[in-house]
């Protein structure tokens with residue numbers, strides 16, 4: 566059927582560094598679809614990458630693209646078959662629409678679906694838009710004590726939650742989180758929610774390490790000035806940590822994961838690297854019987870993310886640093902691109 570709102574204004578990426586405001590048709594509202602007024606969208610590193618280069622790996626912006634996938638909004642209208650939501654509900658939006666019928670989907674690994682339409686990943690348009698239409702099963706109600714801006718954090722938080730599950734994180738596991746970008750910082754929140762007592766955060770930016778401490782890291786290591794391995798050994802009685810969450814994608818950081826993990830420990834590799842190949846000490850990998858897990862996006866983390874934010878145990882305001890209206894998406898992307906040390910999450914508010 567035709568939705569109540571048929572057109573939306575959106576910020577559209579045409580080619581690197583060129584973003585224009587345009588009016589777009591919203592299309593039809595299918596029985597399981599929901600029309601959402603987009604209230605907040607986080608700028609992701611991947612948005613900045615497409616904005617700068619026009620591609621990530623083999624994924625290219627071949628036609629004008631609406632970016633943005635870390636989003637939350639207000640339900641305006643629901644399709645005929647939607648029973649779980651009604652107009653006025655506030656929701657976090659899980660961005661990946663998987664096919665549901667391929668082998669990976671059937672195995673529950675819907676993050677690996679080859680047919681996924683993921684908001685802002687070309688050619689699928691994203692959420693730097695006043696309104697979007699999205700399937701009901703990917704919308705998660707947020708309580709009144711969680712702001713729309715906070716709810717955008719569920720997307721990066723989900724990656725850490727998935728990485729910790731892959732690494733068989735347990736309540737008393739010690740964790741080293743490498744790289745304090747938004748994924749690393751939200752992974753501290755994720756690790757705390759798993760019950761981690763020892764969380765070691767590493768980076769080279771003192772400011773980000775300070776935020777890591779405020780979010781709940783029990784130890785911080787500035788790897789540009791401190792010896793990583795020696796410090797980790799001191800902190801773990803020479804055992805190493807149970808779990809390593811690598812979010813930086815930096816060659817040296819990836820290589821050192823097998824040094825700092827304990828015998829029989831688990832490593833989750835999350836951060837994308839510029840390099841296709843990174844050498845790991847193979848002897849140590851075998852001798853220590855280390856497990857390395859690749860991590861791509863996440864599955865079934867959104868409700869957990871909502872619950873974590875609703876607990877109000879975490880200083881999420883430390884992560885939400887810059888705010889822009891829809892007309893200023895280009896400025897917002899520039900801010901995120903250039904000001905990497907003090908801007909953690911740049912947020913677009915389409916209705917400001």
Ligand SMILES: [Zn+2]
Nearest residue numbers: 609610635720
């Ligand atoms: Zn993202």
Ligand SMILES: [Zn+2]
Nearest residue numbers: 664667670678
């Ligand atoms: Zn699938």
